[in-house]
Amino acid sequence: MTSLRRAIHAGIAGFPILACVAAASLLLLLYIGWSEVSRVQPRFQFEKLAAQSELLASAMDPHVQAGLPLEQFAGFDTIARSILESDETIEGILVLDRTGRQVFAVGPADLAAIPADSARRTRQPDTIDARRGAGHLQVARPLHNRFETVGEIIVSMPESRLRADIDRAFAPLLPLAVLLATAFPFACAILARRWSVTPARLRQAVLAAFFCAMAAAVMATMIQLYADGVQAKARALGASLGHRLASLIELGLTTADVTGLDQTFAEYRRNNPDIAAAALVVDGIAVIHSDPGQAGQPWRDQRWSFEHGRAIDPLGHSRAFVVLPADAVWSQLLRGIRSFAALFVASALLAAVFLQLAASARGGRETPPARDGTAAASVIHPVFFAAVFIEHMIYPFLPGILQSIVQEAGLGGHAVSLLFMSYFLMFALSLMPASALTARLGARPVMLAGAAAILASFVLLALAQERLALVLAARLAAGLGQGFIFIAVQQALLSQAGIGQKAAAASVIVTGFQGGMISGVAIGSLLVVYLGPAGVIHIALAIAAGLALLIFVRFPRPAMAAPATIRRRGTWRDLGTILTDADFLKAMLAAGIPAKMVMTGCIVFALPIMLGSAGFAQDDIGQIIMLYALGVLLCTGPAARLCDRLGRPKPVVLAGGVLSALGLVALAASIMYGINGGDGASIAMAGAALASFATGIAHGCINAPIVSHVASGSLAARIGEARVTASYRLLERIGHIAGPLVAGQALMLSGTTGAALLWIAAGLAILTLLFSTPERNARPVPVAA
Amino acid sequence: MRAILALFATLLLAAPLRAEMLPVSDWFALSEEAARNWIATELDDRRVRIQPVKAGHGPARSVLVLYPRQSSAYDTAMSRMLEYFRQRGDNIIFEAFNFKRRDHRGRAALALAEKSDSDLILAMGSDSVAWLHAHYRGGAIPVVSVCAKDPVELGQIAHYESGSQTNFAFTSLNMSVDVQLAYIRKLLPGLRTLAVLVDSDNQSAVQTQSRPLIAAAEREGLRAIEVAVRDPEQAGYELRELVPAALERMRETDPTLTHSALWITGSTSVFQEIAIINQAAGRLPVLSAVPDIVRPGKDSAVISIGVSFESNAYLAAVYAGHVLDGTARPGELPVGIVTPPDIAISFERARAIGLKIPFDFFERAGTVIDPEGRLVRQGGKRILPLQAAAR
Structure with missing residues (x-):
């Protein structure tokens, strides 16, 4: 207690700054989590609204396809109100005719469709239009007869409701962030007495721990919200299938009067690939099952899955079940969390910068002059x-x-x-x-x-x-x-x-x-x-x-x-000297420039094109490329320290060259595997992500060490390190410019199947071999203490 | 005599299912719905003017509708087209002209259309289309056909997809026989033999329905038999002998008749004898291309797969709308064929013969008769039990 008091007294003046730094970092993380959920959650809501619009459409389609006027459809109120009652987030449902005139409506009197041209739109499968604007999320499901589009169903929910749900879920995290921020300087003060590390290291470690704790809380909240969103979609899908079957019972028929229900269920599953199974269960027996092998078996609660059943007869003997596997939910969650991971890294980096700024502000007090x-x-x-x-x-x-x-x-x-x-x-x-x-x-x-x-x-x-x-x-x-x-x-x-x-x-x-x-x-x-x-x-x-x-x-x-050490001589004149130095040229042409060419040509330019052609989703492509940058980032520090420890950067650069070539080969293999689609898609995604990360690590081994290599060469001894590095920095830009040109030619010659990367990898391997040859004018480099 | 028979049969069959028609003249009537929104005035014994109760938007347009005679099918089609144009909010005045299949009256109708700067001619029925095709092909005013049989089979156009390259845009009351056969085979996956019932005197039915279907069936390896009535006035008597004889022939390839079916074409004299056909067929499925032949009670086909007059009229109205809007040239429009077809199902007959219906047929069916013989869905609309009982 005494030590705590002493510690507090010793650092009390810096407490507000540290608390503010922690608060800024943790609140930034909280804001990013909240924003990411606010960005992603509408997608789940749109999918749910689309399934709900299908529920009404399945009732209206036979009427519309018979060529009858929309206003003569009799069952709108019953179905629309049942949707509203089953989901309190829905504010209303409209049916508009082809001119945009409102034919049916339930919900607030002033509810109107968002005009398609003024909304932010994303097209859902089967041409359902998702619109966002004027404070509403809406899906517009067109109604076609056999000849033309005769109108559309609008299902609407208020954005305020979505925001309120998100705010409610995130509300407990705000006091947690404030609590952790307040505790941060005290924790630093207490731990400083126990751990013999520098104050800067200690603050970094404690902030990282607090940051991770906050991130865990944010992710738990996100998972809960995403799971709710996915399950809401499953409920809507179950209701939609149940309604189709109920129309049979309502007309005094039984499933024995019809054939092809098994095909209907299988087709329903094909159209909704997220679901694991769809079944018609009568008195506990799955009489129809999307998996023919399960038909006729007793229906059992599905483990590790979410199931939703809807009664299709008044007594509830027959029920339509839709089963969503847990891994389908998790894959949706993973997708959302992968996006968050990039933001997590970004906010962690910003937190580190905040800490450095705080150190800068506290510098005078904490260290000797x-x-x-x-x-x-x-x-x-x-x-x-x-x-x-x-x-x-x-x-x-x-x-x-x-x-x-x-x-x-x-x-x-x-x-x-x-x-x-x-x-x-x-x-x-x-x-x-x-x-x-x-x-x-x-x-x-x-x-x-x-x-x-x-x-x-x-x-x-x-x-x-x-x-x-x-x-x-x-x-x-x-x-x-x-x-x-x-x-x-x-x-x-x-x-x-x-x-x-x-x-x-x-x-x-x-x-x-x-x-x-x-x-x-x-x-x-x-x-x-x-x-x-x-x-x-x-x-x-x-x-x-x-x-x-x-x-x-x-x-x-x-x-x-x-x-x-810098001589007052025209910098441009240095180029003449530099470009006649064989060692400098070898480093630049065999290691430095190729790395930059791979970065701009393969990673930034060609990879999105090839991944896109292989059927990778846009956000997956973004994340694969971000993993490259993460690899560079994570490797750069350790690679530099390794160079300093070895006293020679060349082995590290060589390792980078080899890994870079292997990374490109792995990327090419992933793309070729991904082109086949199907079950291999997730393996291809994982392979491409790992390969991109490995290429980033390879470039982390090259980017800084190659500068160090040229700065410690014989040329630097003659004209100065600063001039050599400045000239190198200028000349390596050739790689940035040449990369897309070379990659573009390779794409034109070998297409987007990944073969282009194999050719480039082969070239890279040869250049790395060239770089490994001994320098002509090596100078001894003192090993760092 | 044939016309009177056809009229009688059509009225008889249509009565239970069709909405009440309100007569305007002795050859022209409109549905109640159309009569609420359009004012129809008889100008003389051959002309009726139809204008909207509430003027629509857009430029005023004039459309001539050429009738060959009276037909309840044409009344149904006209009412459907008027409903379509009301929904679009067009500002159109129609003039229906009954040329009674006489050349001088037809020429008078064309003179009237040109004098009044008509924007479009709707050719109602196969006779109007044939007459206009003979006398006005390449004329200045676009023509769209309504309620007419397959123009390719009738030699009015070479191909379904290419368009006429003239002022004609065709629609067809027939559906593609390949599609029709695909539906039949989905209903009866083990089908081996198909007997097609037709009136041999009804050349358009033979030419556009019976022969193409038999040819398509044989292409697919089925045995197809034509059962042709020779005297339409004696169709009932003939069918009492023809159907059992056909069944005997079918037993040659399908001894138990579990893989066989009867198909009734749109020959009025044949389909009006459905009771006799059902009796002779026993448990053999009786199918038809005529939607109206599926109706409450035992005297019904089990299922019909074809094109209704309403659907064809709707498609013709869509074509007319495109031509009037200038968004399509009539000569470039492909032959308008309704797809998917209109389906009508009698579960009373299905249960009686032990036939199960594919679930997707049930979902798409515009007309459904329940196992008790009640009409429970019509025009895709659910009919409540009280309404059904009233009918």
């Missing part, structure tokens, strides 16, 4: 992360914006790619001037100029309003700003690192970039659902302003003066 380098180091990572984060926040919708601008301007489709390329072009062109400026002025002014350019780019984008010139200027400014920040950060880090720590320093860049990219894309694509593109751009603008302020306030002025 900080050296300029220490103060700068605590700012560099958040600065770089934030810069990459805001750039990637807009990527989920930027191509769409550019496309509409180009169409508005009456330009051809190629103009979109040119507009998109303008950013990368300016980024590449800015690297050399930025390097020269950093050498002359130090990192701080270049970093500030970069932040100002990024801020300006978002101001221009916010004002652009689809004006081509402003958008082009915005993209050029963004490329310039990102290039300046990239070089300033790189040189600030390398100037602080000892010779044996170059790879570790370079890894900060790689992890910052990959982390910022993952977080930016994941959170940007989530926010755009709620805020729209303009809202996300405004948020990015605010973060850009904060970024500039952070650099201005926290980045030390004198610290980043030009390192003495």
Whole structure:
């Protein structure tokens, strides 16, 4: 108790900051979970509404197909009200004729169909239209006779009801987040007395534990909500099948009067692949079963499954059962949770950045008077992360914006790619001037100029309003700003690192970039659902302003003066020297550039096309590619540490080259397997995910270590590490540009079956073999302490 | 005499199932529903003008409907088309013209259509279509056929899919024989022998129904027998001998007659003798292409698979709507064939002969007679027990 009091007294001044950091991290996680459920849950609701619309349609179709006017259908009220009574989330059901005139309605008097052209629409199977707008979720199920569409059934539920259910489920998590955030500094203080680790490590460990606890609570809530959604669909399906059979009984007939019920059940199962079985049970015996082998057997409650039965006669002797296997529910849940996993990683990365910012704010109190380098180091990572984060926040919708601008301007489709390329072009062109400026002025002014350019780019984008010139200027400014920040950060880090720590320093860049990219894309694509593109751009603008302020306030002025090793010589002139160095060329052409080519050409460009052709779902493709980035992110730190420990980055780069080639082979095999579809689809998905992750790990072994490799070569000894690395960074961009060209040619020659990846993997293996040959002018590298 | 017989039979058979028709002239009547929404005025003994009670939207249009004679089938078809155009909210004035199959009256009708700038001619019945096809093919006003038999079998158009390439758009009262046979084989999976009952004097029935069905059955390896009535006025007497004789022939390939069936074509003189046919057939399933032959009571076919006048009229109205809207050229429209077909089922007869009906037939059936012989579904609409009893 005494130690606790002492600890509290010792760190009391920092408690509010730590509590705020924990609160920000945990609330961010909570918000992301809530948002993800809000995004995914409508899909379950739409499927349920579609099944309910089918229930009414199964009664109306015979009437409509006989060519009778809609208004003469007699059973609407009975069926519609029974649907409303069985599901309290449904607010009303409408039937409209072909002109949109309301023919039947139950529910509120002011309930209206969302016009198809003003709704956010997703098409469900069998042409059922899912519409969202004006505070409602609606499905529109067309009614066709044998000649034309004569009207549609609208089943509607209020979005407020869906939100209320989600809010109610998440409500207990808010006090939990506050409680954990409050407990965080106390836990740190208590554990600091027991564990002999640095305060920073301790805070990271405790925050990670709290973060995981919160994530477990969020996921449990999500699972509950998803399971409810899936079961609601099963109930609706059961009611729909029961209603079809009940029509037989209602007319005084029995199942003995008809044949083909077994085919009807089998067909029903085929049309609803989620269900495991459908059965007609009479007095406990399954007289009809979608599995013919089960017909005539006593009906037993199904283990590990969800079953829903509906009586089809007044006495309940006969019941129609629909069985949903637990694994169907779990696969739906897994799909939802996989999306959440990407957001979880993004929020964890943001939490780490929050912690670094807190450390930066507390630096003066916690440690001895900080050296300029220490103060700068605590700012560099958040600065770089934030810069990459805001750039990637807009990527989920930027191509769409550019496309509409180009169409508005009456330009051809190629103009979109040119507009998109303008950013990368300016980024590449800015690297050399930025390097020269950093050498002359130090990192701080270049970093500030970069932040100002990024801020300006978002101001221009916010004002652009689809004006081509402003958008082009915005993209050029963004490329310039990102290039300046990239070089300033790189040189600030390398100037602080000892010779044996170059790879570790370079890894900060790689992890910052990959982390910022993952977080930016994941959170940007989530926010755009709620805020729209303009809202996300405004948020990015605010973060850009904060970024500039952070650099201005926290980045030390004198610290980043030009390192003495950098000679004042024209940077462009270095290229002449560099391009005649055989070792440099070998590293660049056999390891560095191929890795970048694989990244842009195979992973970003060709893989979505090939996976799409093999029948992979869009969100699966997104997750497979995100796993690549995760692999890079997770491997970069350990790979850098391994290089520093070995004192030689080359073995790590070689391992990366081999693994990269194997990863491509595995990706090709998964695609070829996936093309066959059927039961192999899930295996192909798992294979592609693993292969993508392995390729990411391979590139984690290359990205930072290859920089370290060239920075520790004989050329660096002659002209300086900074110039060699700056030139390398510039030249490796060739890989970014050449990747899609090479992959595109391979696709044209060998199609989208995955064979293209095999050819590229073979080329990669040869280049890796070439890289493994000894250097001509090797210099001894001291092993890090 | 044949026309009188056909009229009598049609009225007799249609009476229990059809809605009440309100006469406007001695050759033109409308259903109660149509009469509520349209005003029909007899202009003279050959013309009736029909205009909406409430004017619709869009440009005013004029449509000539060419009748060859009186027929309750045409009244049903006309009422159905009027209902369709009311639902669309069109602003159309129809002029029905009975040309009584006489050339000079037909020419007068065409002159009237051209003088009044008619936007469309609806050719009602096979006779009107044949006359217009002979006298107005390539004319300026588009023509859409209604309640007419298969134009390909009748040589009016070469192919079902290609369109006429003239001012004619055809629909057909017949369904594709291949589709018809597929339905029959689904109902009777073990079918080996099929006897097709037809009036040999009714050339259109022979040409468009009996012969194509027999040819299709033989293509599929079935034994098909044509049972042809020679004198329609003596059809009952003939059928008393023809059906048992046919059964004897069928026993040659199917001794127990458990894999055989009788198929009644749309020959009025034949299908009006359903009681005699049922009696002679015993437990052999009696099927038909005529929806109206399935009706309450024992004198009914067990199932009909064909095209009703209402369905054909609906399709013709859809074609007419496209032509009037300018969204389709008449010469490019394929022959309009109703699919899936109209199905009517008598579970009273099915139980009597021990026949089970495929569940999807039951779901699609527009007309259902329950095991007690009551009409419980009509036009796809459930009929409550009290209504059924009243009928």
